[in-house]
Amino acid sequence: MTAETAQRWGSALDEVVVYAQGALCRRLARGSVPPDGRVRVTGLPRTMDPGSLRARVTGARAARVVEARVEVEAEPLDEAASDALRREVERRRDEWAAAQGRRDRQLGLIKEIGAVRPVPPARRREDPHRRTPVDAWLGLADFVDERLTALHTRLVELERDLEVAEHAFMVASDRLDRASTDAPSSPVLTTVSAVLTFDVLAGPATAETAEPSAAREGGEVEVEIEYAVPGAVWAPAYRLTHRHGEDGGRLVLRASVAQRTGEDWTGVRIALATADLRRRTDLPRLRSMRIGRRQPSPAPSGWREPPTGLADLFAGYDATGPRPYGAGAPRAVGGMAKGRPLAVGAGPAEDSGGYGETTGHGETGGYGVAGGHGQAAAHGAPPPPPFPGGVQPQAYGSAPPAPAASGPAGGARQRSAGMMPPPTVAMAPMASARPMTPRSPAAAAPGSTPPPTAPSPAVGPPRPSGAELDYPALVLSGPDEQGGRRGRLFPDVPYDPVAAEYRRRAEAVAALPLPGHAVPPRVSAGSFDHRFDAVARADIPSDGAWHTVTVGEIPVGLRTEYVCVPSVEQTVYGTLVLSHATGQALLAGPVEVVVGDDFALTAALPTLAPGGVCRVGLGPAEGIRVTRRTTMHESTSGLRNSTTVLDHRVHVELANRLAGPVTVEVRERVPVTSDADVRVEEHADWSAPRDDAGTEQHAPGTRVWRVELPAGGTTVLDGGYEIRIPTAKALAGGNRRS
Incomplete structure (x- = not known):
């Protein structure tokens, strides 16, 4: 039985693992193995990589796959099965061309009528002067004006019809461009199949196969087909829900997935991975260095x-001379x-x-x-x-x-x-084959000098x-x-130009603009690879547009904190401190923040390793007021007034107008110096910021007040510092600090 008459099994797409670029698809097929073991599994996409095909039997090990290869079939499509969208585009294009032709003909008529002018007859020299018939001129002008009025009225209608036809054509073209590539795009249907050869395990049952096998009884065997396809990308996204007064929240991991692989993913299990599908998988070999003449023989192949x-x-x-044109072996x-x-x-x-x-x-x-x-x-x-000897020479002796x-x-x-x-290793140049030319009698005579031969190139083990x-x-x-x-x-x-065109269209998905605040997975994952499995099956059409898939919920810890920097802006900002305690990293991406039942904003979430902490800004908090005032007093001290003292005082007032207690972090700064003679002495109960998790980078000299404010409460914070500068190093008029 040939591959053309092999038994056909239908297949269904069951699982897709989307990598940073490309995807790995798994199809399931089920059927009874024929006596010859040859089966054709249909339904594979045209964009698949033939070198990535794998097949294995799942469930009962009553049979195994001993051969798997890819075959492409083509057959003409019926008119009823052709693409409806493409026919709609062709019809709209014809209507647009017809409307444009009518408009152009109308413009031609207007140009002809507008060119009508009275032309007097040629006057001979002996003819007397004749008077121009004014009535004829006016009659011609009235005719041209009436005709042009009608033609322009018709031109307005044709222009309107042309705009409508052009708009309809553009809409149909856009629908075709956004349509799924799962449908055939030409009158010829090209299908890809996997031709499998099974080996049914026969013989008496052993301890490992105590139960009667399904294949021996003529039952069904389930086989899994795995292949890689280009044209699939994804980016992470999140939705964060938080309620006032609670220490926890719900962080839902979602993914924006776009694919144009040539097949619709309908009801499939989705997994998202940050790894590179085209990475090398072969391990490097470190060979030993030996000193001496004898070297180990290479492994036979x-x-x-x-x-x-x-x-x-x-x-x-x-x-025999040149062969006829077109003859080939x-x-x-x-x-x-x-x-x-x-x-x-x-x-x-x-x-x-x-x-x-x-x-x-x-x-x-x-x-x-x-x-x-x-x-x-x-x-x-x-x-x-x-x-010589009727034996073909071998590079490795008699090794089979x-x-x-x-x-x-x-x-x-x-x-x-x-x-x-893996990438192909360049082959080392082999020894050139030397022609075996029959020797002449003179050359074979005793005592004759053999003809000189070209030096043989350096030989070595072939690679x-x-x-x-x-x-x-x-x-x-x-x-x-x-x-x-x-x-x-x-x-x-x-070279398959059809498959190359399919892959080119599929790989164009990588050029899609990312959603706002989105980061490519390979950029945010860094040196590590992660995989996220969706909790439910999803549908993603092959249209090259972004589709949102819910992956699952991630438990996180949340607390609300308010931060203000009154020296820069007298506004208090609300923040959510997010702590991640699961064993899987969170990739960078956009996060939609919902406080209570109201949508707050969309922010950018950085990459969080397990145990990481970050802040998510919520914007200004109008219910908390802050006021800052500063004073500076300049004086001298020391023996003979040798030191200039700049005394800075900071006064901050906070008022909580919210319905519950809040924690406010007030950030100030003090000067820093690298001169040993210049001293800065602080007079406040603030402290240097502590960031054990490493989520924020604070500038040198940053100081922090942390204040607990009850509902409707107010507080006053006083602080300051003195700058002591030797008089010899002070600048005239430059000692004042605001």
């Missing part, structure tokens, strides 16, 4: 160097030609341009070159000389090639070992890249390839 004499393999093909993918398997043996190949065979391990990508002599027999040319893990699925698992495939070890993706290059690609296996990376 399935990759082999191309044999020498590879260029002579194409001598007969090149001797089929390529072999993972040892299989597209359309038919490659012949294994010494016989010629009919459809492969003279390269119908591979070496003993060529069908699994083990040697990476074409071998044998089928090409010479196909074109009637003498075969090239065989390799390492088989791919579980066949083609092994390459898929290699590519999807992390979230995304194939990860792509060259991905055997299912290797393609055998035909004889028409240029350079050193002929007869060798290379990774096939076809």
Whole structure:
């Protein structure tokens, strides 16, 4: 049974993990495994990354997935299934063009009628002077005026119709741009499927499988499909609810999510992560440094160097001359030609341009070159000389090639070992294949001097890249390839313009402007990654617009404090001191503050680590009044008046007009000096601010009063400081301080 006739399973999107950019989707499919084990799971989006596909059986381990690959299908859409919004845009565009054409024709008529002028006949020299018929001139003017009046009246109607048609077209275009990308955007429907191959675990039941398996009884098997898609971003947001007189509050974590992945997320579990989906997942290796001649042998792998004499393999093909235009040899993918398997043996190949065979391990990508002599027999040319001993040279001696893990699925698992495939390591240059040219009789005569040979390049252990070890993706290059690609296996990376256009449109979501006070997750998370799981399922269409998702409630501690800096502004500001005691960090983002039942404001919440404390401003508190007055007295002291004393007095009055008691923090400042001869002596009961949590940065010299005011109460705060400056260092007229 081929992949085209494989049993089809429908799938449903169950969970989505949105990263800083991109998302990881998980689909669930259920069905009975056919006898051949080949199943096609449909419903995957066009923007998915083929290298990120994973599949595993959930629940009972009666079967396992041994191969998973991506296939794309295309089929024409029925007219009834085409996009209604796109047809609406095309209809509105036609109406707009028709209205514009009518308006332009009307302008042409107005221009023609406006150009009508009386033209007198040509007068010959012998003709007498004739009088102009005034009635004819006036009649023509009346006709032009009447006609222009009618045409301009019609022009006003056409201009109005044109504006209406243009507005309708713009509205339809905007609706199409904002519409979900889940619907097909062209008359051809392109679907992506995951072709899975199952291995049903047969045999008697053991201690591990004491119960009869579902697969052995013909029951259903549930499989989970995981893949990565671009075009999804998110930013955190909060809603803080607080009531007067309470020490706690409710902080609801919400997220603004935008996605254009090509599929609507309907009723899915949402998780939000600050990690980078495209980060590297391979661990660095620290190799030992050894001194001496002997070095440890590298680990054997399935990759082999191309044999020498590879260029002579194409001598007969090149001797036949240029091929007809458009003729090309089929390529072999993972040892299989597209359309038919490659012949294994010494016989010629009919459809492969003279390269119908591979070496003993060529069908699994083990040697990476074409071998044998089928090409010479196909074109009637003498075969090239065989390799010495009839054995292909190997880079690692007789070490057998390492088989791919579980066949083609092994390459898929290699590519999807992390979230995304690791960056390809540049391959070291291999030793160039030296042509095996037949020696002439003179060269073979005894005593003759062999022809000089080019110095062989430095040899060393080959270093194939990860792509060259991905055997299912290797393609055998035909004889028409240029350079050193002929007869060798290379990774096939076809360019799909349709998929590239889908991904380009999806990645445009990253350029969306963020909501107010929003911060990208990677910026606010810093060096750590966090994940937040939503408590309920959500619906997010693929329209590229921001949608709000409620993640969950976070318990926080809250207390209300009032702060004033009367030396800068005689206004008291209300603040909420938020303490975070959970084990998960809070990312920076906008927070909507609701006090009681009234919305207060939207503020910016900074990033809070577990145990952090921050202040959220609520704005001026009109119920608390503050007044500040200062005085300064200058005098001298010391022997022979050698010290100038500047005595500053600060008087602050506070009045509470609120219905309950409040705590007010009054901030003042004293001068700071770096000169040992200048002294500052304080005369007040204020204290330096203590910020054990590190939530605020105070300027040097800041002093704080903390006052408890009952409802309707008042208080007076007096403080001051003296500045003692040596007279020799005092400035004339510059000693006064306000």
